Amino acid sequence: MTRSLRVGVIMNGVTGRMGRTQHLARSIAAIRADGGVRAGDAVIWPDPVLVGRDESRLRELAAAHGIERYSTDLTACLADPADSVYFDAQTTSRREEAVAAALRAGKHVYCEKPTAGTSAAAMGLASLAAEVGARNGVVQDKLFLPGVQKLQRVLEQGLLGRLLAVRVEFGYWVFADAVGTTQRPSWNYRQQDGGGIVLDMFCHFNYLFENLFGPVRSLACTALTHLPQRLDEQGTPYRATADDGAYAIFQLDDGVVAQVSASWAVRPFRHDLFVVQVDGEAGSATAGLQRCFVQPAATTPRFVWNPDIPLATDPRSSWAEVPELLPPVNGFRHQWELFLRHVALDEPFPWDLASAARGVGLAEVALRASAEQRWLEVPELGTGA
Numbered sequence: 001m002t003r004s005l006r007v008g009v010i011m012n013g014v015t016g017r018m019g020r021t022q023h024l025a026r027s028i029a030a031i032r033a034d035g036g037v038r039a040g041d042a043v044i045w046p047d048p049v050l051v052g053r054d055e056s057r058l059r060e061l062a063a064a065h066g067i068e069r070y071s072t073d074l075t076a077c078l079a080d081p082a083d084s085v086y087f088d089a090q091t092t093s094r095r096e097e098a099v100a101a102a103l104r105a106g107k108h109v110y111c112e113k114p115t116a117g118t119s120a121a122a123m124g125l126a127s128l129a130a131e132v133g134a135r136n137g138v139v140q141d142k143l144f145l146p147g148v149q150k151l152q153r154v155l156e157q158g159l160l161g162r163l164l165a166v167r168v169e170f171g172y173w174v175f176a177d178a179v180g181t182t183q184r185p186s187w188n189y190r191q192q193d194g195g196g197i198v199l200d201m202f203c204h205f206n207y208l209f210e211n212l213f214g215p216v217r218s219l220a221c222t223a224l225t226h227l228p229q230r231l232d233e234q235g236t237p238y239r240a241t242a243d244d245g246a247y248a249i250f251q252l253d254d255g256v257v258a259q260v261s262a263s264w265a266v267r268p269f270r271h272d273l274f275v276v277q278v279d280g281e282a283g284s285a286t287a288g289l290q291r292c293f294v295q296p297a298a299t300t301p302r303f304v305w306n307p308d309i310p311l312a313t314d315p316r317s318s319w320a321e322v323p324e325l326l327p328p329v330n331g332f333r334h335q336w337e338l339f340l341r342h343v344a345l346d347e348p349f350p351w352d353l354a355s356a357a358r359g360v361g362l363a364e365v366a367l368r369a370s371a372e373q374r375w376l377e378v379p380e381l382g383t384g385a
C-alpha cells in the first residue's frame with residue numbers, strides 16, 4: 001500500500017518572475033500534476049498555501065494551478081502548525097527578515113538566493129537554522145542543469161585528468177529601453193534594492209566551483225555599471241546604481257584558475273547563455289544549460305597559427321557531445337523534489353543556508369576587490385553550526 005506524506009508549504013513571492021514560473025508552475029504545480037514525488041512505498045504530496053500582498057493575483061494564480069489555499073497574512077501562515085515548510089522567492093532585500101521569522105516559528109526553510117545582503121547576515125540565518133534544528137535548503141539550480149550534470153559526470157569519470165583552468169561566460173543583452181521591462185525587474189539594477197550582477201551571479205558561481213572544482217581561495221574582480229540609465233516597469237527612466245557587468249579571476253584549490261565574465265550588456269556568440277569550459281591535462285569539456293561537449297587528448301587537433309589563411313578545421317568539429325542518458329528535468333523541480341524528500345524522509349540535502357552564505361561571502365569579497373582594485377583572500381565561512 002502507498003503511504004501518502006503531506007508536506008504543507010507556505011510559498012511567499014510566487015507572484016514574482018522566479019516564484020511564479022520556476023517554483024510554482026514548473027516545480028510544485030508540475031509535481032502535483034504528476035501525482036506527487038514517488039519515493040519507494042511513499043508519495044510525498046506538497047500542499048501549498050500561496051502568500052503575497054495582492055489577494056486577487058493570488059486567487060488567480062491559485063485557480064490557474066488547482067490550488068485551494070492562498071493568504072495575504074504571512075504571520076498567520078507561520079503560526080499554523082499544519083504547514084511545516086516556508087519557501088521564499090521575494091526580492092532579495094526582504095528575504096533575511098522573512099526567513100528568520102519562519103525559522104523562529106519552527107518552520108523548515110527553502111528559499112531563493114542570495115539569502116541576505118551580507119555574509120554576516122546570511123551566516124546568521126544558517127546559525128539560527130542550526131540552533132532551532134530546522135531543515136534548510138537554498139536554490140542552487142545551476143547544479144541541476146542537464147548540461148552541468150553531464151559535466152559533473154565527465155569530471156567524476158576522470159576524463160579531463162589534472163585540471164588546469166576553468167572559463168565561465170554568462171550573460172545576454174538586457175535591453176535598457178522600453179523592451180527591458182519585460183526581461184528583468186528594475187530592482188536588479190538598483191544597488192539600494194539588493195540588485196547587481198555580482199550579488200546575483202557570484203552566489204551561483206560559488207556553489208558551482210565548490211561542487212565541481214573546489215573552493216575559491218582568492219580573487220580579483222572588476223565590476224562595472226555599463227548602462228547607467230534604464231527604464232522601470234512604468235516606463236520611467238531611472239539611474240542604474242548596481243553593477244551589470246563583472247570580470248573576475250579566481251584561484252581555486254590545487255592551482256586551478258577560473259576566469260568569469262558575467263554581463264547583462266553582452267551579445268553572446270557562444271553555444272548557450274551560460275557556458276563553462278574546463279581544460280585539463282587529459283582533455284577538455286564545455287557545458288551549457290542543456291548540452292556538454294568533450295575533447296580528449298587523443299582527439300585534440302594540431303592547430304598551426306597562420307593569420308593569412310582561413311582555418312582548415314573548425315575547432316568545434318573535433319568535440320564529441322556527451323549523450324543524454326536520462327530525460328532532462330527542470331533543475332528547479334529536481335531540487336524541490338530532493339528538498340521534499342529531505343523534509344519527509346530525512347534524506348541528505350547539502351545545498352543549505354551555510355553554503356548559500358559562502359556564496360554571499362564570495363560576492364562580498366568580489367565587490368570589495370573591485371572597489372579596491374586588488375587581489376583578496378576569500379575567508380572560510382564554515383558551516384554555521
Ligand SMILES: NC(=O)c1ccc[n+]([C@@H]2O[C@H](COP(=O)([O-])OP(=O)(O)OC[C@H]3O[C@@H](n4cnc5c(N)ncnc54)[C@H](O)[C@@H]3O)[C@@H](O)[C@H]2O)c1
Pocket residue numbers: 012013014015016017018019052053089090091092094112113114139141185200
Ligand atoms: N535561482 C535563479 O536562477 C534566480 C534567477 C533570478 C532571480 N533569482 C532570485 O529570486 C528572487 C526573486 O527574483 P524575481 O526576479 O522573481 O523578482 P520579482 O521582482 O519578479 O519578484 C519578487 C517577488 O517579491 C514580492 N515582493 C516585492 N516587494 C515586496 C514587498 N514589499 N512585500 C511583499 N512582497 C514583495 C513581489 O510581489 C514578487 O512576488 C531574488 O532574490 C533573485 O535574486 C534567482
